Amino acid sequence: MIYTTEVPRLEEGVRSAVTLGKFDGLHRGHQKLIHRIQKKRSRNCRTVVFTFDVPPRSYMLKTPPKFLLTYEERRELSEERGIDILAECPFTEELMHMEPEDFVKEYLVERLHAAYLAVGPDFCFGHNRKGNPELLQKLGEQYGFQVEIVEKEKDGARDISSTYVREELEKGNMEKVNELLGYPYFTRGEIVHGRQLGRTIGVPTANLIPHEIKKLPPNGVYITKSFIDGKLFEGITNVGYKPTVRENFLGVETYLFCCNEDLYGQEAEVRFYKFLRPEVKFDSLEELKKQLNHDVEMARMFFEEENRQK
Known part of the structure; x- marks a missing residue:
């Protein structure tokens, strides 16, 4: 697996299947997204997890984050799950103020040559979180990539999320934590x-x-x-x-x-x-x-x- 703290430029003729998000914990919901991009993997299509070094909210509030997985742990679990590239992009002022269309064009199209994206229904990106899955689908038609909006993995009636895992961890409910994580x-x-x-x-x-x-x-x-x-x-x-x-x-x-x-x-x-x-x-x-x-x-x-x- 290639680990990088910048968005790589893939060589000509190589495309990518990408999933984007925070990916703290690599819980069962994250694993569902990873499974989707793995289905698209081929000799000329790399699997890419695109994430950030700190959560955007922590960056804006200047609060030091506590993670379910350290950076090293996330890298190791990503590699175990067969990811080709883990791009851990620094969250900067420039990125925070980037318009959604510019993010897609520069990072997903020009650098990653995206052929397929898998995102959750609540995924947001770009300046003021104006980018959403529907905008990705519209831009996909323009730039030639497919977008799949993947329904959340559920625990009963509740979506599995990093927030849910954290809530149970703070209670010491390790049985539920492990069930949500899948490990x-x-x-x-x-x-x-x-x-x-x-x-x-x-x-x-x-x-x-x-x-x-x-x-x-x-x-x-x-x-x-x-x-x-x-x-x-x-x-x-x-x-x-x-x-x-x-x-x-x-x-x-x-x-x-x-x-x-x-x-x-x-x-x-x-x-x-x-x-x-x-x-x-x-x-x-x-x-x-x-x-x-x-x-x-x-x-x-x-x-x-x-x-x-x-």
Whole structure:
């Protein structure tokens, strides 16, 4: 896959099947759009996901965004889904004030040689969001590309969207989050040394500090699986500041079942499956240990049930 932070110019004779949008999370709705452009893929037709480095609203309000996927994660998931080109275009003042017709002519026609576009019914673009799918269809007739308006993927009566995923994530409803995404929500980071208090109570843990732009679920304890060096470990994970031991950074601390390996310095991917309880400050390490043993038992029961259903 080609990853670029500008809109590429395809060579003569090569056209593209393009889908456009924010693509934060690459949820089931996004996957539906990607599936549409993959149907058009051929030796002379590239698949292109056209997105932006920051959401337009965050740019205009000057608010630092928190993403469901970091830039690197979005690139990797896009490649796994067979995309030829991921164009992560910087959202600038010039782009914000570009008229819709100019956007289509310069980017989609002259650079990408678009043959086919797949967009959702609420897709808007250009200055003051004046561009919409109907305008794309009209311009497609003029410039020689087809536009398919793809109906939203549904969860019951509600459209699946990044906003919907965020709402459920903020509730800690990981089962619904994973259902909407079509894959387990995760965070990544290098395993670092903590205060190693877990070892003193018989619960050694792996600590990682997620990327600052990654949106995390609420502070608390979760049932998780961790992918490290090609191996998948079941476990429980605390997201938060660990109030009992007064940590002063937001971290992800995981107790890995059946793991005695030295993992420091390795990259870990922690996948969230179920919220167990909020983060709590205990009066003693002994109380903390008692609660952790209960958390471990709940997690083992969860995995046993999961294995029975396979």
